[in-house]
Amino acid sequence: MNDFLTTLNYNSWILPVLLLLPLAGAAAVLLHGRLAAAGTPEQAEGARHQLRRMVLAIFAIEALLSLGLWWSVDTTSSTWQAYFSRAWIPMWGMRISLGVDGIAEMLILLTTLMMPLAVLGGWTSVKEKLHTYFALLLVLTTGMLGVFMSLDLMLFFVMWELMLVPMYMIIGIWGGQRRLYASLKFFIYTMLGSMPMLVAILFIGVKTGDSFGRPSFSYDWILAHGSFAAHTQLWLFAAFFIAFAVKVPMWPFHTWLPDAHVEAPTAGSVILAAIMLKMGTFGFLRFAIPLFPGVAAYPPVRFAILTLAVIGIVYGALVAMVQPDFKKLVAYSSVSHMGFVILGIFAMSVQSVQGALIVNLAHGVSTGALFLLVGMIYERRHSRLIEDYGGIAKVMPVFATILTIVSLSSIGVPGTNGFVGEFLVLIGSFRTQPIFALIAATAVIFAAAYLLWALQRIIYNPLTKPENKILPDLNWREVGLLLPLLFAIIWLGVYPGPVLDKTRDAAARFVHRVETSSLDLSVGANVEIR
């Protein structure tokens, strides 16, 4: 396979193509909107159907193209893979620099593979302003992929903001009853988070320019030549931290998430949970920590972040337990799961960091699937309230079976993806931070409590409500789009070796970099960042 890709020169063009294809697709979608002027209702329906298939095709091509990364990326190499670099705004030291390592590769694949499923998930539920909706989804995809690929801090920031706006609009236009409140909250939270990051990026760029006084935003250059006083490092780290902590989201910056999830349409929830929540932890792994390893290794900082992570794990699980709204329940469970990722990253052992990466993927798959499933019953019953259901395993056995499997993976039952991630995070963290790991491990109890309780009230118990007795089971489209996720749940749970191999070297380098750093806060100390 790799030989074939080499003959195509795959690595030299794949990253920019992955970025540009969705943008071109967005333009095509809007063009379609102009050309396919609606006539009769039948014609309009036909045009919508044509559009859906077109968009699905674009995402499918994107996914197929990206699959080559699995073979073409040499994850053992310490240099960037599929590297691509062109001048952008030379005067300001900005370049279009793209490249991946094993960590980014897995997240890119998660993105490209989840997107077609998200589109399929909203296949029939989104009926209004379809062109705009799809155009926004496509632009969003570029933004998300760009975040994972950028090797230029300014480019990274542009991509970061690029994914914010479409999601804001998706929630605000196609959302539920309180969509305006939710979208505004989402926007303010993430904007306020990213403003300090922009300042920090500008500061770093200007300070690490070349000898002609030109700023440089090149990630590699800054990694090699950046040099800041210890206190400055603390401030810069804090600026990145706010932006990323909001995105993760870490407690107590999480309250935008339940509202955004509840109000977002199915595809929006799926993308938020499966992909966008990974941006924060990816930001820590790629930027905040490698740029300022001394800060990350500095015990008080580490202690504070680990504390927030563990609070998030337990708090998220407890609050999830008492939610009357199933979407909110899943949203709070995300707070808990993402706490595991932060715990794993900041516990800084090879096992815990690798575990954090698996939790990222596992959460993407499982929570993505959960939101798809919620969307499916919402479409039938127009309610997200758990108490409106009960006993529907009788009428929807296929739905009930799949919901059970996905819930079990979210609970972290061994044999599923959820277990591998949590186990590695906990066993790795226990080596370096036993107390934190011990407290975090109690979440295995609470997770079982909140999901099984919800499961019982939705699919088990007597089937009493007449509205529920006529619910049709899943259709072929829905089963078909869930099957790949079920496959991923079992595969990552039973045979995660190949995925662990992919992230092994990147994780080891990451841990090594932090382990060999320290922060000297004595006055006048000027620590090289490396």
Next chain:
Amino acid sequence: MMLQEPVVTGHPLADTVAQYVWLLPVLPLIGFLLNGALSMKAAAKLGPNDPSAADHGHHGSASAGVHDADHDDAHISHDDHPVVRHKYAGLVSLIGPGVLLLSFGLAVAIFFAMRSVDMAQPYVDTLFRWMPVSDMKINVALQLDPLSMVMVLVITGIGTLIHIFSVGYMQDDPGYPRYFAYLNLFVFFMLLLVLGANYPVMFVGWEGVGLCSYLLIGFWFSDKANADAGKKAFIVNRIGDFGFLIAMFLLFANTGALDFAGIAANIDKLPVGGAVVTAICLFFFLGCTGKSAQIPLYIWLPDAMAGPTPVSALIHAATMVTAGVYLIARSSLLFSLAPVASLTVALVGGLTALFAATIGLKQWDIKKVLAYSTVSQLGYMFVGVGVGAYTAGVFHLVTHAFFKALLFLGSGSVIFAMHAAYHATHNHADDAQDMRNMGGLKKHMPVTWVLMWIATLAIAGIPVFSGFVSKDAILGAVFERAQGSTLANASLLGIPGSTLLYAVYAFGLAAALLTAIYMTRMMLYTFHGPNRTGADAESHLHEAPWIMTGPLVVLGLLSAVGGWLNLPEFLPLGPTGVFDKWLEPVVGASTARIAAGGGALAGSTEQALIGTAVAIAVAGIAFAFVRLKPAALVPKKDSPPSFGFAKVLENKYYVDEAYDKAIVQPVVNGSKYILWKGVDVGIIDGLFVNGSALLARALGWIGSQLQSGQIGTYAWVLVLGVIALLGAFVRVH
């Protein structure tokens, strides 16, 4: 299979039938997949392409496929329509028990292969790598040794019998394939649990059996009580699983290994009696209290009786609940290094044995009696493995699997008959499991009656039935350790070990007395005295078909003569100590380490102990015969409420209520009112977020002056802007 590393070369089992050990769990897994597929195929009726049309009433016919089968513990639906067999019943009846039978056959073949070779070293088959991260190499690997072989034979052997019994018991259930799918899956996980060559693989089985238990307890999920019971079982077990996890973390952090061989090789890193090894063992034991229903986590097991009765026999008596005993026997090396932990195990086991037996005295539901009896008998097993008598503990596990499976299946036959009788007489009101509604069944079910008496004599400890041999070995070992051993020299909470062990011995004897009483009570109320079903129903009572009675006969035979597997020296009716010798390579060294400093019991002491135990068992049975008057019982609906201590026992000491008030309610209410409504909605959102929102609204007013409000335009501008930005690609310098 994918072989990452060659199978241990040079092991005498390498080229025998043992190389197919992976087939043992894979066969039931195949059964699960096939039965699951049949179940889905029969149940699935996929919906229309646009599901949002559902609420317009186009699909009212979907409810036609709904069975209204709200059973308690019944294979027969309460409605008076003729039952329709599941359309795949024949195929499922072939696959379900079939894969078990194949697995059992393979197990027997491997057993004979093992008998002819030297098993000083375990045979480890590494199938594929599972979680390889840096210095942590966790493989999916299976281990064959005498201990895992014993468990495999019990699981597949008893499992086959119970699968066959289920064919009759569940024949008319609309969820027939689903039932066998779950049951097969259970056996898969149970085999993984006992065959795993490292703790993580064992944990897969450990949680997997809990999952199947959850699914099977809530098998008739349309009844809220059943769904509640399943959920309770899972969550309580998770508390124990938390302990198992922490024990693994401690092991890995301190020895760098998680596989049994690696831990044994690094055992020097754990100082004898040190805090670390003690903590590891106590956390493992927390896991045991969950899975094996010991104080304080036993509360789920009685509720688990909500599942179909064959499930109670297989999972909640013979196999899964004994996993904790297996775990300790498997970890005997660790426990023998931690006398304090071992003492704790013995003490908790003794207390549980006695405590559960008292509750068993006053239960009316026939399955609840057996459930508390199981908790109590598991207590005995923990006493055994706690005092380092690993072979005695595991042997009681085996004999208990015989007689308790028999008791549960026998009670299943009784319930089956009661249901059939109630069904025939259109009685929907009475409880088919309440002994007050039974009585005089021996006339109608003579085979079941005889077989259940055999099991009763076995569990009561009447010589030479199987239970006598195994229980006596445990009690003897406790007394022996109390007289002198590393446990006797240790102390727990300031109390000397030997005092504690004498107390545990006393608990064991007291529990034996109560066991004899409550079991005889159960037999008297169920089978003896006048019939209380009512004349109509009585004429419909009859013995179950042979597909159900057949397995009972086999279990009756095993319950009677199972003791021959490990005859004690004083009972030379055949070769003695066979079972002890079989397990010697696995647990011999650990037993010796714990027993160090003591000697075997003097002959006269031993005779006195045996005499006491037998006298107590006989006294218990006699007491029940003299004091209990089945003739005085009235059916449940006419029974007066009990009062005083009897009421406390009937309500199980109100432990569930206390847990609910002390733990469940505070956690739920605290999460709801303090964390969610207080911290999240009140402080974070109310104070911080909405504060910023006010600010933003002020800024937004300014911004709104610049906006047109046309979403389409926004999107266009956005796309074009991005294209322009990235379009800088083409600029060549």
